[in-house]
Amino acid sequence: MCACNNKQMHLVRQAAKGVDPQAFIIILESNEVLGEGFKTGAA
Numbered sequence: 001m002c003a004c005n006n007k008q009m010h011l012v013r014q015a016a017k018g019v020d021p022q023a024f025i026i027i028l029e030s031n032e033v034l035g036e037g038f039k040t041g042a043a
Contacts, residue, residue, distance in 0.1 A: 003033045 004012050009027065016023045 003030065003038075 002012055
C-alpha cells in the first residue's frame with residue numbers, strides 16, 4: 001500500500017509497472033492520511 005499526492009501518483013504507477021508489467025493497481029482518493037511523514041493540511 002502506498003499513500004502519495006497527485007503529483008507523485010504517476011511516478012508510483014510507473015515504478016510498479018516497471019517492476020511487474022502485470023501488476024494489479026488500485027488508485028483511490030483519500031480523505032485523511034495519518035502517520036509519520038505527513039503534514040496536516042498538505043495536498
